[in-house]
Amino acid sequence: MTQQDNSGKVMVVTGASSGIGKATVEALAQTGATVVMVCRHEGRAQDALQEITAKVPQAKLNVYLADLSELDAVRALAQELKDAYPAIDVLINNAGIIPGLLSNSKEGLELAWVTNHLAPFLLTNLLMNSLLAAPQGRIINLTSEAHRLGQIDFGQLGNPKHYSAITAYSDSKLANILFTYELAKRVEFTNLTVNCVHPGVVATNFGKSSSRFVRALLFMGRFFMRSSQKGAETPVFLATSPEVEKISGKYFKDKKQIKSAMGTYNAHTARRLWELSEEQTGF
Template identity: 40%
Template structure:
């Protein structure tokens, strides 16, 4: 039976590089992309570079709970199992923006969207021989803080604080889900990809930030280099029994103390569930 993987944010950067490499390794890869037009271009590119026709695009916007539900439903009509879920997509918003449900966009997309998507696909992951969830976090989590009383950052929004908070949330989600998956065939681990040259930080509508990112490109890893640890976690037998760990450059790394706080992880989980339940 062919292994199946979903890669979120697969139309560019590390998401596209991950899609290509997994397809090369024989996976059937589902690309989750917000923009269908860009997704179709990326699909064509991925098929060409991987020399595999076992790649498909399903449109899905992590900033909309309805869109996430539609994506999951579309996937479930085509596949009964899911071997690998790579929660890769991410946004950086210089100004405070909101998702469809009114959540601060960096937390809403980077954490809440992936939280909900993962919940909806847990049954398919458990039907795999061994399901693996890979969360793309960042070293930026180390400056992140979470105030459950002001999750929408309605006071004093700051892009760096917002991004760090969303990446901390990724790790707290991993910690809590690790305990909930104990005794199952599903593992979850997180990745710090390093400083990678991607479209992160470029405004999706205005292209603001493109010149700055292009100037810095020579100093960054390529998307293919940045994707290597996630691919390792998705495919290697060496990590088959490992869960709840944070990896950098293919090795286990240390998370901040806040990221290891079980009470904060549980509090964030409960808040996240409440936000989803409001939308149903």
């Protein structure tokens, strides 16, 4: 397949300093796009920048630093990006964590919920005008097949007595899909599409801050994991392929649409989650 020429397009990737994010940036840079790397740590960001430019000398990369576990940092990042890029063609919400012991954000909310769901919810909404200003904007939310283990209990959400790392992660991934489907309805009659993707189980340092139990599961499963480059293939496909330019509100795996869990199609749950997310982010 002929590689798309994306010269002149601006594509934003969060969690861009390692793993799937870094592999995604490299692949997008090869298409000629200006790629905005949103990273948490300056040192890791510079290492990734140097590594990618060594492989793709013509790469057009810009780095922005933001800790997406802090909603104020998300707001500041969004303002910087809006000021720099009146039109954004692609937003890939890739950043995420697998939690360990219970930890709360500065806002007093569970950390995985903030990082994995509220941060992309807020960033996407704050960048909406820039995304709509692009000729054909695309939003890609990374989620996981772990969403099938999730069950958002609005009455108990964030209750420390019911916390487990696996539940927190699964619930946040379920929220990613519900958010995607609800947003797709809200932008249906615009030039914007929004889809979500399970990149596969990727052998990265993604779970290094997780509990010992989760780290053990990840370690035992490494032989069945795919590379970061393989994990980046579907996000890059959704960001660049003309095959999907009119497709919105879908769940992808290995470049194909698949059905997500039955509960993700509950419109009432999706609307209720949207309202809660607005309340928690102050959007």
